Amino acid sequence: MKNTILLILLAVLVVVTACHKDQPEMNMNISNPCDLAHEVSAEFDILEITGQAGSILEKTTLTDTILHTKSVRFIAKDSTADYTWYIGSEIITERSFVRYFDNSLSGQDITVTLVVKKDPNHFCLPNDDGYDSISKVLHVSQYPILTPPTKDYGSLEGVYRVKSEHKVDSFDVVFDGGHSGATQTFDIYNYDGNGSDCVGNAYINNINYRQVWTTGGTGITVCDYLQGNIHNRIDGVVEMNFTTRAHEGIPIVFYDWKYLGRKLN
DSSP: OHHHHHHHHHHHHHHHHHHHHHOOOOOTTOOOGGGGOOOOOOOEEEEEEESSTTSTTOEEEEOSEEOSSEEEEEEESOSSSEEEEEETTEEEOSSEEEEEEOGGGTTOEEEEEEEEEOOOOTTTOTTOOSEEEEEEEEEEOOOSEEETTEEEOGGGOEEEEEEOTTOSSOEEEEEEEEEOSSSOEEEEESTTSSSOEEEEEEEOOEEOSSEEEOTTOSOTTSGGGOEEEEEEOTTSOEEEEEEEEEOSSSSOEEEEEEEEEEEOO
């Protein structure tokens, strides 16, 4: 009898020990689910479009000002709400829409208002009423201004002071307008920080008020096959991204130039 009791106790001890070993550790770093909660917001983006709107060729730039005769995409940041947009006499109820601003609106300010409603999260945000509205002003600029044989693109033109990993000190890059004609081009000076210029050969493939692209390159035999873009961002930071190639040697070597800085004038 004693042996039987002893065997039973040993079996229970083994089971308890095994169960204890198999228990996963408790995660004591569980965050408060309300940390990610936020009040209902009508915040939205204004995106100037270049290229074909809605296609793979579309390129957009976050902005508050556009070139005239351009399309703009308006999009609410909240993806799960009821939307009411007011733009002039028009009322729109989609999350996102595109509108074209022709030359007749050049120099005008367009007020765009978004009203958003949705069920609030009263558990985390007891004071949220589920309603918000925001108005923003979009300026339709007078640019580009055609003065043959050039085009003036406004805020993009000027001197930029930038910094890159390949140079100890900051340096200046100059962007100068567009040459009108069958192929739109611009001049860019010191594009690699080493004194290289590309005059009349950098192709404007796409352009917005705050951003220009030469994504098609400059031709293999000129300007080191310069490709890339200049972005005079809405937050005041200038971002430049270029690639060039070396013509000597095989295989062909491509170089990346990435700059951050600000516009001086």
